[in-house]
Amino acid sequence: MAEDDIKEKVLNDLRSLRGKLDPEILREVELRMNGQVPYDKESARKTVELFLHARHDQGAFAEKVLKALKVKDQEKDGK
Structure with missing residues (x-):
């Protein structure tokens, strides 16, 4: 007992x-x-920043990415 x-x-x-x-x-x-790694927004942002900083195109690729994200957000919002 x-x-x-x-x-x-x-x-x-x-x-x-x-x-x-x-x-x-x-x-x-x-x-x-369960062997999954949760999405960490801050780590993802830092990784992208480091990638974009290492490019030697005077920010052209970064502008292209930001423009694509803006268009995607507008489409998602129905604008």
Whole structure:
């Protein structure tokens, strides 16, 4: 009977701790446990910035990308 009491106490403690965790952190942990890496907008932005900075075309490619993104956003918004 003592083992059941200990098990129930541990489960209650885990439920209590889980309730205190940030849901976004829990989602990220679950994704990582399943072998998936959550999308990190800041890291993606930094990677693109580094890529564009390394190009030697006086910003022409960056302008092309920004223009394409603007058009895509306008199409998505129905403008």
